[in-house]
Amino acid sequence: xxxxxxxxxxxxxxxxxxxxxxxxxxxxxxxxxxxxxxxxxxxxxxxxxxxxxxxxxxxxxxxxxxxxxxxxxxxxxxxxxxxxxxxxxxxxxxxxxxxxxxxxxxxxxxxxxxxxxxxxxxxxxxxxxxxxxxxxxxxxxxxxxxxxxxxxxxxxxxxxxxxxxxxxxxxxxxxxxxxxxxxxxxxxxxxxxxxxxxxxxxxxxxxxxxxxxxxxxxxxxxxxxxxxxxxxxxxxxxxxxxxxxxxxxxxxxxxxxxxxxxxxxxxxxxxxxxxxxxxxxxxxxxxxxxxxxxxxxxxxxxxxxxxxxxxxxxxxxxxxxxxxxxxxxxxxxxxxxxxxxxxxxxxxxxxxxxxxxxxxxxxxxxxxxxxxxxxxxxxxxxxxxxxxxxxxxxxxxxxxxxxxxxxxxxxxxxxxxxxxxxxxxxxxx
Amino acid sequence: xxxxxxxxxxxxxxxxxxxxxxxxxxxxxxxxxxxxxxxxxxxxxxxxxxxxxxxxxxxxxxxxxxxxxxxxxxx
Numbered sequence: 001x002x003x004x005x006x007x008x009x010x011x012x013x014x015x016x017x018x019x020x021x022x023x024x025x026x027x028x029x030x031x032x033x034x035x036x037x038x039x040x041x042x043x044x045x046x047x048x049x050x051x052x053x054x055x056x057x058x059x060x061x062x063x064x065x066x067x068x069x070x071x072x073x074x075x076x077x078x079x080x081x082x083x084x085x086x087x088x089x090x091x092x093x094x095x096x097x098x099x100x101x102x103x104x105x106x107x108x109x110x111x112x113x114x115x116x117x118x119x120x121x122x123x124x125x126x127x128x129x130x131x132x133x134x135x136x137x138x139x140x141x142x143x144x145x146x147x148x149x150x151x152x153x154x155x156x157x158x159x160x161x162x163x164x165x166x167x168x169x170x171x172x173x174x175x176x177x178x179x180x181x182x183x184x185x186x187x188x189x190x191x192x193x194x195x196x197x198x199x200x201x202x203x204x205x206x207x208x209x210x211x212x213x214x215x216x217x218x219x220x221x222x223x224x225x226x227x228x229x230x231x232x233x234x235x236x237x238x239x240x241x242x243x244x245x246x247x248x249x250x251x252x253x254x255x256x257x258x259x260x261x262x263x264x265x266x267x268x269x270x271x272x273x274x275x276x277x278x279x280x281x282x283x284x285x286x287x288x289x290x291x292x293x294x295x296x297x298x299x300x301x302x303x304x305x306x307x308x309x310x311x312x313x314x315x316x317x318x319x320x321x322x323x324x325x326x327x328x329x330x331x332x333x334x335x336x337x338x339x340x341x342x343x344x345x346x347x348x349x350x351x352x353x354x355x356x357x358x359x360x361x362x363x364x365x366x367x368x369x370x371x372x373x374x375x376x377x378x379x380x381x382x383x384x385x386x387x388x389x390x391x392x393x394x395x396x397x398x399x400x401x402x403x404x405x406x407x408x409x410x411x412x413x414x415x416x417x418x419x420x421x422x423x424x425x426x427x428x429x
Numbered sequence: 430x431x432x433x434x435x436x437x438x439x440x441x442x443x444x445x446x447x448x449x450x451x452x453x454x455x456x457x458x459x460x461x462x463x464x465x466x467x468x469x470x471x472x473x474x475x476x477x478x479x480x481x482x483x484x485x486x487x488x489x490x491x492x493x494x495x496x497x498x499x500x501x502x503x504x
Contacts, residue, residue, distance in 0.1 A: 020493055022493065062468075065472040065473065067469060070469075073442065074442060077442050078442055078449070080481065082476060082480070140441070151494075218481070260471060260472040263472070263476075352494075356493055357468060359466065359493055359494035361437075361466045361467075361494070362438055363440075364439050368438075368440060427440070427443065428443055428447070
């Protein structure tokens with residue numbers, strides 16, 4: 001292994017000398033946000049916290065360029081696992097945080113029903129396959145789509161159209177799946193099988209094994225042994241020092257708002273935010289439910305009646321059988337997560353403006369329109385089927401010690417492998 | 430010699446794949462300049478070529494939201 005790697009020189013000339021006017025717009029946007037929060041608080045106080053956390057998540061995602069899609073896809077497409085390792089680290093940190101929270105809260109059982117423990121079955125497998133395939137050809141998963149919408153990528157706005165349609169279609173069609181599979185499938189909460197300590201130990205062993213595998217897959221066993229033999233030569237601690245050194249002479253603005261944060265920093269901050277959200281709000285991070293509510297509201301404008309869709313019906317136990325009950329009326333804008341996904345877009349827009357790098361970016365070829373629409377549709381449908389996206393059914397589900405998170409992760413990986421094949425064949429010109 | 434490719438409007442990870450393909454054709458000591466409007470590129474492209482290949486990279490923001498990444502094929 002080389003002792004010191006070459007460094008990236010950031011912005012040695014041109015724009016860095018003067019501040020971009022976009023910063024002014026960013027500050028203005030921040031101010032408008034405060035106004036909006038005031039009125040939101042008066043209309044629907046339950047939306048305030050999801051909005052604030054949405055801004056934070058969007059901001060962190062944009063600043064650290066954190067891309068869950070890449071953490072799956074780049075393994076196959078470019079043999080790079082840096083984001084994979086960052087996601088695994090984030091999962092380990094979140095797992096530990098959630099465990100402490102669940103273990104030390106009186107009435108754990110209540111909290112565990114609040115966590116992302118959901119049924120697992122064939123629908124998880126199919127949903128995850130569709131989702132993984134979709135996110136690769138759409139150029140980003142759900143959080144990535146929202147982040148890039150905020151940065152001005154028009155392709156991701158097209159993807160959102162597909163996602164809305166897919167999500168509404170999935171919400172309508174969910175009844176078919178629920179009757180046959182979902183209601184008959186168990187939610188597997190690992191501590192119920194293995195005990196608390198067994199579950200968390202198994203979880204951390206699995207995550208570290210995957211971390212090592214990802215490292216070796218990219219760099220080979222030799223580098224791994226070298227690192228084990230002499231972990232302090234050019235490896236993390238020294239690398240962090242080197243990194244800190246390279247930051248000398250950069251001012252606060254450059255560090256906070258301009259230069260991208262390292263992936264590991266992004267994953268640890270996301271993990272911390274997820275933990276905080278769980279602690280103060282009572283449920284971990286999830287996104288897609290809000291988009292489905294929004295899609296359903298849009299569909300009422302087109303004359304549909306989402307009250308009849310299975311997703312919006314209540315499940316009740318009647319003489320030993322689960323039955324779906326229709327809701328009389330849905331209040332689309334009194335559902336907290338509706339505000340969350342919008343705020344992620346705004347948070348990313350804010351970060352992008354403060355960095356002075358916002359622009360409307362057009363797609364390069366018409367093929368991307370097709371792939372964005374199709375990928376968005378598959379993600380929308382897949383996430384309804386799997387009961388969440390790679391946030392709710394993966395990044396929050398695995399730390400909730402639910403089996404469905406692992407199943408979702410594995411089959412998303414398989415789906416992204418297939419998506420990568422299509423990308424290489426049809427999307428590169 | 431400096432070589433230039435423009436990948437504006439490409440979705441991830443196509444900028445990296447196209448840069449890899451272009452760099453394969455270059456001789457040692459030559460530079461590739463990649464012009465991109467993908468904000469992730471300044472992190473993902475540089476990280477990829479520095480850590481995997483050991484090629485030094487330089488990033489210049491030439492316009493708001495457009496970057497030129499200079500990659501030196503070192504060996």
